[in-house]
Amino acid sequence: MSSRRSANIRWIVVAIGVLSLGIAWAAAPRSEPRQPPSQSVAAVAPAAVHHPVQLHLPAGLGTIDSGLRNVTGEPIGIACSNCHALHAEPPFIQKTTDLKRFHKDLRLVHGELQCGACHDPTDRDKLRLADERRIPMQDVVQLCGQCHGPQLRDWKHGAHGGMSGHWDLTKGGRVRNACVDCHDPHQPKYPTYAPVQKPRDRFLQSPHGEAPGHDAVPHAAPAPRAPTKAEAPR
Numbered sequence: 269m270s271s272r273r274s275a276n277i278r279w280i281v282v283a284i285g286v287l288s289l290g291i292a293w294a295a296a297p298r299s300e301p302r303q304p305p306s307q308s309v310a311a312v313a314p315a316a317v318h319h320p321v322q323l324h325l326p327a328g329l330g331t332i333d334s335g336l337r338n339v340t341g342e343p344i345g346i347a348c349s350n351c352h353a354l355h356a357e358p359p360f361i362q363k364t365t366d367l368k369r370f371h372k373d374l375r376l377v378h379g380e381l382q383c384g385a386c387h388d389p390t391d392r393d394k395l396r397l398a399d400e401r402r403i404p405m406q407d408v409v410q411l412c413g414q415c416h417g418p419q420l421r422d423w424k425h426g427a428h429g430g431m432s433g434h435w436d437l438t439k440g441g442r443v444r445n446a447c448v449d450c451h452d453p454h455q456p457k458y459p460t461y462a463p464v465q466k467p468r469d470r471f472l473q474s475p476h477g478e479a480p481g482h483d484a485v486p487h488a489a490p491a492p493r494a495p496t497k498a499e500a501p502r
């Protein structure tokens with residue numbers, strides 16, 4: 269018992285020692301200043317220009333496709349408020365099974381969510397966050413991100429959602445994809461694909477044992493195998 273207590277005291281003494289060393293280090297004057305002198309680098313190198321990061325959004329976001337095209341061949345979309353402003357139509361339908369007059373082919377397979385989780389009940393041109401704030405359709409990433417924090421974090425870091433352009437914004441701009449560029453908000457699950465055999469490259473493995481062209485040199489040499497009857501020299 270007493271030996272354990274003395275061991276405890278020893279640990280406390282060690283801990284205090286380490287702590288005070290740390291404090292002394294933090295308080296000690298530095299030989300090097302922490303901040304570079306104010307008129308150093310900026311005077312030599314011109315300030316770097318940062319190109320913009322743009323958000324790509326699907327064409328016709330927040331409109332219903334009329335099936336018609338304008339003179340330049342672009343699809344003509346109908347704004348939601350064209351119909352929804354006409355009739356304030358309570359009750360606000362929440363389930364796809366209640367859609368009897370319009371949007372009848374819409375399927376909602378997104379957890380247990382209902383229309384009101386994302387659409388504003390008073391202004392159908394807008395989306396609505398969980399705290400009832402109304403946001404424009406263009407801010408859809410904010411809507412998805414409020415429930416999908418890890419994906420939003422990854423998206424911000426560039427690990428989810430892809431991009432094109434430059435990492436180094438001093439060299440050029442960058443375009444990010446919005447969540448709805450890839451995910452249908454109503455059925456967001458990404459389709460799965462069955463893995464298939466890789467394509468067989470007829471230039472890499474010549475049935476006649478000829479050397480492949482230099483463009484076709486494989487990165488990893490295939491394991492040597494015994495020649496088949498057809499390949500064996502006659």
Ligand code: HEC
Binds near residue numbers: 332350362370387
């Ligand atoms: C051509 C008219 C028309 C357009 C355009 C239209 N809607 Fe609707 N919408 C309706 C009707 C009618 C209903 C009621 C459905 C029913 O009763 O079957 C409805 C229902 C809905 C509902 C269910 C909640 C409710 O209001 O009862 C949502 C959400 C909705 N629409 C969103 C939109 C959005 C978003 C757009 C634009 C992208 C849009 N609608 C464009 C006619 C329209």
Ligand code: HEC
Binds near residue numbers: 329382383387453
């Ligand atoms: C998870 C959020 C979310 C839920 C839940 C949701 N929507 Fe949407 N909806 C969106 C977003 C975001 C858009 C705009 C993006 C787009 O057009 O692809 C949209 C677009 C639409 C559109 C226009 C484009 C289209 O797909 O026809 C209609 C109509 C619509 N929603 C109706 C509904 C109805 C009706 C419900 C409920 C049965 C519902 N939505 C539930 C997020 C949601």
Ligand code: HEC
Binds near residue numbers: 412453456
């Ligand atoms: C109000 C909260 C909420 C909002 C807003 C929301 N989601 Fe979801 N999302 C969910 C829930 C709940 C699930 C189901 C999780 C489960 O079943 O494990 C889900 C599932 C998903 C999945 C996985 C689907 C699957 O079946 O594996 C994707 C992808 C997704 N959401 C994308 C989006 C996108 C894109 C948006 C914006 C248009 C969005 N979500 C908006 C709550 C939300």
Ligand code: HEC
Binds near residue numbers: 409419428
């Ligand atoms: C470039 C296309 C693309 C964009 C943009 C994108 N995603 Fe995804 N997302 C995917 C793919 C592909 C998967 C499926 C990955 C898998 O199955 O491993 C996925 C998976 C998901 C899942 C399901 C994760 C799981 O483990 O089941 C969620 C949730 C999700 N994305 C949310 C979002 C949100 C929120 C945004 C916007 C901030 C977004 N995604 C933007 C392509 C995209």
